[in-house]
Amino acid sequence: MSTNEQVEHVGGTTITFAKVWMVLLFLTGVEVLLAYEQVPTLIMLTILVGLSIIKAALIIAYFMHMKFERLSLFLTLFPMLIFCIVLMLIFLGDATRIPVMRPPV
Amino acid sequence: MSTVSVAASTSPWAGGQSPYATNSKKFGMWLFIISDSLTFSALLFAYTYSRVANPDWPKPFHFSPSIIFSSIMTFCLLSSSLTMVMAVHAMNHGNRKSAFKWILGTMVGGAAFVVLHLSEWMNLINNEGVTPFHNPWDVPLFGATFFALTGLHMTHVIIGLIYLGIIAQAVIRGKFKYEDVEVAGLYWHFVDLVWMFIFPLVYLMSARI
Numbered sequence: 659m660s661t662n663e664q665v666e667h668v669g670g671t672t673i674t675f676a677k678v679w680m681v682l683l684f685l686t687g688v689e690v691l692l693a694y695e696q697v698p699t700l701i702m703l704t705i706l707v708g709l710s711i712i713k714a715a716l717i718i719a720y721f722m723h724m725k726f727e728r729l730s731l732f733l734t735l736f737p738m739l740i741f742c743i744v745l746m747l748i749f750l751g752d753a754t755r756i757p758v759m760r761p762p763v
Numbered sequence: 764m765s766t767v768s769v770a771a772s773t774s775p776w777a778g779g780q781s782p783y784a785t786n787s788k789k790f791g792m793w794l795f796i797i798s799d800s801l802t803f804s805a806l807l808f809a810y811t812y813s814r815v816a817n818p819d820w821p822k823p824f825h826f827s828p829s830i831i832f833s834s835i836m837t838f839c840l841l842s843s844s845l846t847m848v849m850a851v852h853a854m855n856h857g858n859r860k861s862a863f864k865w866i867l868g869t870m871v872g873g874a875a876f877v878v879l880h881l882s883e884w885m886n887l888i889n890n891e892g893v894t895p896f897h898n899p900w901d902v903p904l905f906g907a908t909f910f911a912l913t914g915l916h917m918t919h920v921i922i923g924l925i926y927l928g929i930i931a932q933a934v935i936r937g938k939f940k941y942e943d944v945e946v947a948g949l950y951w952h953f954v955d956l957v958w959m960f961i962f963p964l965v966y967l968m969s970a971r972i
Binding site for chain 1: 804812830848955963
């Protein structure tokens with residue numbers, strides 16, 4: 659049963675993977691171009707992290723096959739991970755305040 | 764009594780069923796990947812925190828060689844991910860020879876990444892004077908976080924190369940099954956995925972314009 663299911667669940671052809679690879683390369687190129695634009699640090703950070711999350715989602719969905727797995731596997735693994743990472747962001751506000759709070763030299 | 768046993772055998776908790784429809788090796792690797800991604804996100808977060816909190820954070824990465832090198836390294840890792848997918852694909856169709864070749868291709872991509880990364884490190888250490896505890900710009904946190912983050916990632920790549928080497932020689936000798944290659948592939952894609960965050964956050968955010 660499991661072997662039959664695996665064959666059925668292969669998902670994605672060679673062409674799909676090549677397309678995903680090209681999109682990933684394109685997004686990397688966009689990131690490199692963006693690095694040479696004069697943008698405030700926090701906005702630049704947001705755009706770069708946003709693009710990276712899109713790339714990560716593509717890798718997880720297609721290369722790591724998550725799109726073709728059962729929803730239960732995704733629900734077991736990812737909501738907790740995302741929640742923990744978002745919890746870390748609580749401290750990021752401090753990082754933006756520290757430079758302002760420094761006494762003038 | 765017979766109704767009880769029927770009910771027990773159809774319950775998803777009765778055993779003998781796989782709620783995720785995946786084998787235990789793959790699920791184990793997924794659990795490892797989730798915990799390892801928390802490690803990397805903590806390190807990335809520490810780096811970003813220091814980066815945002817220090818207005819005089821150094822920007823040591825010149826377009827040539829650092830940004831060019833790291834872009835080529837990104838290309839190497841992305842392409843090696845594609846070849847790994849092809850290896851899993853070939854193995855799924857029972858073509859061990861083709862799978863072996865694709866895994867070797869993946870290892871070449873990974874090895875190129877390590878070589879480029881080490882030369883990039885040597886460039887930073889020798890030409891820019893960055894070490895884990897000192898640097899010319901008086902922001903010691905830069906070296907500490909940079910080498911910890913990229914060093915841990917490079918360790919993962921090197922472990923991945925050893926892992927793939929073991930898988931490759933087993934595949935060509937007719938050992939191991941499809942799922943073993945797939946699990947190795949999961950690990951390799953994860954290493955690639957982590958670099959997709961390190962490259963913009965560490966290199967592009969500190970590119971010297």
